[in-house]
Amino acid sequence: xxxxxxxxxxxxxxxxxxxxGDGSAMVSYVDEEFLDFLKAEYPExxxxxxxxxxxxxxxxxxxxxxxxxxxxxxDLALKEGVPSPYAHLRQYVASRTLGRSPSxxxxxxxxxxxxxxxxxxxxxxxxxIYLCGGSRVAGELIDEIDELVIKTYPMVYxxxxxxxxxxxxxTRFTFGGVRSFGNGxxxxxxxxxx
Numbered sequence: 606x607x608x609x610x611x612x613x614x615x616x617x618x619x620x621x622x623x624x625x626g627d628g629s630a631m632v633s634y635v636d637e638e639f640l641d642f643l644k645a646e647y648p649e650x651x652x653x654x655x656x657x658x659x660x661x662x663x664x665x666x667x668x669x670x671x672x673x674x675x676x677x678x679x680d681l682a683l684k685e686g687v688p689s690p691y692a693h694l695r696q697y698v699a700s701r702t703l704g705r706s707p708s709x710x711x712x713x714x715x716x717x718x719x720x721x722x723x724x725x726x727x728x729x730x731x732x733x734i735y736l737c738g739g740s741r742v743a744g745e746l747i748d749e750i751d752e753l754v755i756k757t758y759p760m761v762y763x764x765x766x767x768x769x770x771x772x773x774x775x776t777r778f779t780f781g782g783v784r785s786f787g788n789g790x791x792x793x794x795x796x797x798x799x
Contacts, residue, residue, distance in 0.1 A: 607726045608733040608751040611743055612650055615757055620765035626677050634758045634790045653692040670732040675739035676700035699742045722749050744771030751797045759789035
């Protein structure tokens with residue numbers, strides 16, 4: 606069984622973006638030390654065009670071979686003219702409004718997201734599934750999330766898009782570890798209690 610990992614960036618007060626869902630203010634914390642961490646541990650979580658620009662497009666995937674993202678997350682790439690932002694992964698976008706995919710490498714999931722995730726998790730293979738956001742998709746998939754990797758940056762939004770955007774019962778995770786960085790960022794990992 607493959608794992609579904611919610612690998613997400615957030616503010617100290619738990620928001621993944623401002624009230625409009627824009628989390629670009631967090632990018633300033635991706636300094637050399639943090640980028641070295643991403644390259645060593647999670648290179649596949651950097652979009653393909655970013656990997657190319659930074660000179661590490663040749664790194665193999667270490668943890669994930671598939672990505673699921675929500676429409677708002679995908680729109681960030683589309684606004685930059687990038688219809689296949691994670692070309693080094695199998696790409697799925699959960700959207701009831703997008704219609705046809707702008708790229709043959711990106712599959713749109715309009716209905717049956719939960720069933721599709723269960724199907725992907727049941728596949729054979731050593732690498733997992735990267736849940737990139739957004740908030741509503743994470744809330745919808747909370748019961749399928751096996752691991753949380755939370756990149757917390759030392760900033761406060763005060764209001765915005767929460768990590769999980771829908772109501773659900775309390776869900777418990779076990780602390781796995783923490784890594785801190787000189788810029789004040791921390792990365793915490795949690796495993797789902799089953």
